[in-house]
Amino acid sequence: MNAVSQPTIAALLPPLPNPFSNHPPKPPPPHSYPSLSLSVSPSPPKPKSKPQLHTHLNFSTSLPTQSRPPILTADPPNPNPNPNPNPNGSDQTHYIFSHLLDLLRLSARHGDAELAKAVxxxxxxLQEDTHLGNALVSAYLKLGLVSDAYRVFQSLSCPNVVSYTALVSGFAKAGREEEAVELFFRMRNSGIEPNEYSFVAILTACIRILELELGLQVHALVIKMGYLDCVFVSNALMGLYGKCSCLDYALKVFDELPHRDIASWNTIMSSLVNEFMHDKAFELFSELLQYGYVVDHITLSTLFTACTGSNAFIEGQETHALAVKTGLEGNLSVGNALIAFYAKCGSVRDVTAxxxxxxxRDVITWTEMITAYMDFGLVDSAVEMFDQMPESNSFSYNAVLVGFCQNGEGLRALDLFMKMVKDGVELTEITLTSVVSAFGLLMDCKSSEQIHGFVIxxxxxxxxxxGAALLDxxxxxxxxxxxxxxxxxxxxxxxxxxxxxxxxxxxxxxGQLDEAISIFHQYQSEGIMVMDEVASTSLLGLCGTLGYHELGKQIHSHAIKYGILTDVGVGNATISMYTKCWNMDEGVKIFSMMPTHDIVSWNVLLAGYLLHKQxxxxxxxxxxxxxxxxxxDKITFILIISAHRHTNSNSVDNCRSLFxxxxxxxxxxxxSExxxxxISVLGSWGLLDEAEDTISKMPFEPEVSVWRALLDSCRIRMNTTVGKRVVKSILAMEPKDPSSYILVSNLYSASGRWHCSxxxxxxxxxxxxxxxxxxxxxxxxxxxHPFYARDKSHPLANDIYSGLEILIVECMKAGYVPDTSFVLHEVEEHQKKDFLYYHSAKLxxxxxxxTNKPGKPIRFxxxxxxxxxxxxxxKYMxxxxxxxxxxxxxxxFHYFSNGQCSCKDYW
Structure with a gap:
């Protein structure tokens, strides 16, 4: 098909009426499509009433009862009322034509391409007949033979609006949107005016390539020709505006619809959900029910997506009850949406049942189950589900691969990747991003170089x-x-x-904190650092890690200014930043102001209180x-169990019941976590025997983290008897965590067993x-300003060391006695003290x-x-x-004041 050589849309747009001229959107880059002429044929179809768009929203419009959802069909009804396509009216010819039409319908219904070609x-x-030719075009399109349909179309001497509309729709659905647009303009140039099905077809093409500017012109032509009261056309317009994130436009079209069907409500609700406006979607759903519409599977699937995105568990359960009541729970798309909902807001028992x-079930169902099990941390169950799949594709493979990475199973992710390569599974962007992330989890320099070379x-x-995954x-x-x-x-x-x-x-x-902050300031000042939701979340996390309160407040202000604080991820990161930067009150305030919370929001708040030992x-x-x-989720329980360590009263019984x-x-x-x-809670309350007994009765082999929790309790309670047994267990496991070796070495040193240390x-x-x-x-x-033990690299090192020596003397006068029991080196006592005096915390x-102003707290x-x-x-300082x-x-956190610490010497 030859491209139409005419001016671009952008060049010819000014003389065209913009249906939303009061609030023009930001236009995308112009394409080489011709401008739509608003001249129409002398006898356009006359609507019942001339619809007009208004700027206000009005949901009180009277609504009809439910009608069939719109179908963007490439085979609109034959506008010719004459049942006999043969001008001679021969009964035999009429029979032949009718028989051929029946055979074409039969071929499309059963997917029989050979039958269609025989017809x-x-x-x-036979003598050329446009109606029969249109039927052949439609049959080929339904069979997926778009090129054959186009050849039949080219052979027609007088194609009509049905011919053009069928092929425009076929091109749009087959991923040939540019050709669909060109064909639509060819129809206009030939003097054939579009009908309501033509508008749906061209708008389908606009939706698929997000061609907003052309869609606006189509909208103007729809108004000019009087088709705006056609519910199918208006639904397609709302679909376009929703996909292009022009919700104001979509809502205006919806508001002014003289008649709505269930597809109208589904389209606008879906657009709202895609823009995370879940509350507005719930409001419209309530109105839908009030007007007496009967929901369909699309309505429920959209609503479950909204419930999943907003963690609206109660609303999700109510929607589930509606699905059962209407008999739609067994619908495949509803079932898949339900699995996604309960995976996010429910339990593994809900999902499995x-x-x-x-x-x-289809491949989406199985893939959703794999994702659900991975989200619950049930990696083996997810793998078992994958192995049971009747058929798998790249999406299901990727679900397992991503799940391995999010559960820290780097080696299993690599094994699966090798199997995918061997079996010839399509390697997508998600595949390679995940496998690169898996190598990052392993933190093996040589192995990471291999996958790096593979990608290059x-x-x-x-x-x-x-590329970003490689860098990470x-x-x-x-x-x-x-x-x-x-x-x-x-x-x-x-x-x-x-x-x-x-x-x-x-x-x-x-550990290169200065470089991290420096590069942030540099690129932000140059305007290159786009502070979107992802960047803001990441940098807020960095500020929390560093304890960089001032920068965190700046990013918080930026998030408010650009309206991204409503994003739940940004809100969660802001809470975490403040709680880690000595500002628990502000973290609680941000939590209370968030429009929606997910489980991460609650976990972040719990973690904040736990950091502050409250x-x-x-x-x-x-x-x-x-x-x-x-x-x-499992993180919630880790946090809430640990919280019992820091209560004002002994709450071991409550902790035991919760566990x-x-x-x-x-x-x-x-x-094990x-x-x-x-174990840590039991140890903090002195119940070391019960803690040791609990470990012995664990249903699986305890990991080193369990033994370390008991060992830490032995340190707090100074119980060397239990501590020696725990040390043996840790050494027998040969853990890969170097901190365990350090802890054991310290204990040997403290008891004077230098050789063992x-x-x-x-x-x-x-x-x-x-x-x-x-x-x-x-x-x-x-x-x-970073410090290591005995570090003299700071520009003010001389002043710092002189000041510290004075502080040590004054603290010793006040009663401070250096504790040399954990110094690892078999050296003289005065040397041990020298090691202690210049620890990084003291520096x-x-x-x-x-450097701080008088009276201002010292924070590090x-x-x-x-x-x-x-x-x-x-404490003495x-x-x-x-x-x-x-x-x-x-x-x-440790808050030292007047010789006391907030942790009460238990940390």
Whole structure:
């Protein structure tokens, strides 16, 4: 088909009436389509009344009863009322024509292309008839033979509006939207005026390529020719505006519809849901029921999507009841939407029961189940579901691959990827992004280089998502040099915001905090850093990690200014940032202001209270959460069990009951993390024997995290008897976590068993494990000032060390006695004290005292748990310096004031 050589739409748009001229949208890049002429034939179809668009919304329009949903058909009814296509009126010819039409319908109904071609051969022997030709075009289109349909169309000497409309619709549905548009203009140029089906066909093409500017012109022509009162046409217009995120336009069309059908409501509700306007969708659904419409499967599927997106568990259950009442629960699309809903807002029991009840299932059903099991952390169940699938495709493979990554199963993800390559499964963007992320999880430098080479070899590194995943993988594997190269080689024509977010997070992950903040400020000042929902969420997380309160407040203000704070992800990140930056009150305030909450919102709030060691407040939040109907997940229970460590009264019995109810009441299988939290609670209340007994009765082999929780309790309670048994269990497991080796080595050193301590450390070196270095940092004048033990790299190192020596003397006068029991080196006592005096926490606290204004609290962050000696020193420092000291370490917050700590020496 030859392209029409005419001016672009943008050039000819001014003389055309814009149906929404009061609020013109931002036009997309212009395409080389001709402008629509608004001249019409002398005898256009006359509507019953001339509809007009108004700027106000009016939902009080009287509505008819339910009508059939609109079908964007390529085979509209024959407008010729004469049943005999033969001008001679011969009965025999009429019989032949009718028989051929029946055969064409039969071929389309049964997907028999050979029959259609045989009928085509018979038609060629007859005198040309447009109606018969149109029927042949329609049959070929229904059989998916678009090229054959087009050849028949070209053979017609006098194609009519039905001929053109059928082929325009066929092109639009076959992914040949540009040809559909050109054919529509050819019809107009030939003097044939479009009918309501023609408008639906061209609008279908506009929807598929998001051609808003052309759609506006079609809208103007629809008004001019009087077809706006046709519900099918108006529904298609709403579909276009919804897909192009022009909700105001869609709502105006909906408001002024003289007649609506259920498809009208479905279209506008779907548009609202796609723009996350769930509350508005629920309002329209209530109106729909009030007007007496009978819902269909599309209505319910859309509503379940809204309930899933807004975590509206109660509304979802009510919609489920409506599905059962209307007999639509067994509908395939409704069932799939229900699985997605209960996977997000329900329990694994709900999802499994629903799956078993479904009368029919497709690949989407099985894939939704795989995703649900992965979201619940039931990896083996998801794999079993995948193996049972009657047929699988790239989507189901990707669901397993993504699930492996989100559950930290990097090796299994790689094994699946190798199987996909071997079996010839299509490798999509999601596939490669996931497998690159899997290598990032493994944090193996050499292996990550292999997948990097694979991606480059096939020329896929230019893809934005894959490129960002590669950069993130490099940062996780310590390949910051390669990450910087990827960053600087990023194509200039691609959006750079996503890669900026990755490199900033990478710098922060590798401890290069100054570089992370510096690159953020640089690109934000240049206007390159687009602060969308993803970037804002990531940077708020970075500010929380650093304790960078001032920058976090700036990003919060930006989110308010640009209206993205309503995004639940941004809201959750803002809560987390404030709670990690010593501002729990502001975090609670943000939570209360959020229009919707998901389970992450509640978990973030619980985690905040837990960081501040406010267990009673966390339990109060848990009570409110239960009343909302939102289902807790496994993270919720880890948090709420741990909260019992920090209550003002002994709540072990309540904690024990909650732990035992996880499976029975909430259908959540306890994991090692849950047992570790429970053991920690028992140990904090001195119930070490019960804690040890609980571990011995675990239904599976305890991981090292469980034993470490008990070992930490032994440290707090100074119970060396149980501690020795725990040490043996940890060493027998040969954990890969170097911190376990350090902990065991410390315990040997504390008991004077230096030889054993050195053996443990030698084993660490042989296995290639390195101790995660202790590091403290303080933010002053919008700069991050990091410190390591005995670090003299700071420009003010001399002043800091001099000030610290004075502080140590004054603290010792006040009663501070250095605790050398955990110093790892078999050295003289005065050398042990030297190691203790210059820990990173003491250096950071001294710098804060030297630089902060009088009376202002000293605030700094430490990446590991404060050692006992530093904790004691900071208590005495708060006395002699007469200054509050606020520290966030790996265990949470410590508020030192007048020689006391908020943790009450239990952390």
């Amino acid at each position: 085509h051969a018979s038609i060629l022997k 629903l799956f078993k009840r479904m009368p029919t 070899k096939f020329g896929l590194d230019s893809n934005a998502c894959i 993988m490099c940062t996780r594997c310590g390949r910051m040099g390669d990450a910087k190269k990827l960053f600087h080689q990023w194509p200039t024509e691609q959006e750079k915001s996503i890669i900026l977010t990755s490199i900033i997070g990478g710098y922060a992950r590798n 267990g009673d407040e966390a339990l109060a939040v848990w009570s409110k959460m239960e009343k909302t109907g939102i289902k807790p 035992l109810s996880m499976k029975a009441v909430y259908d959540i299988e306890p994991t 849950h047992f570790a939290s429970f 050195e053996i443990v450390r030698d084993n660490m070196r042989k296995k290639g494990f390195r101790k995660h270095p202790g590091r403290s940092w303080i933010i002053h004048n919008n700069e991050i 950071a606290a001294t710098y804060g005292l030297l 962050v430490k990446n590991i748990v404060l050692c006992g000696d530093c904790h004691t020193f900071l 708060s006395i002699v310096a007469k200054r509050a000291i606020h520290v966030r370490d790996a265990s949470g």
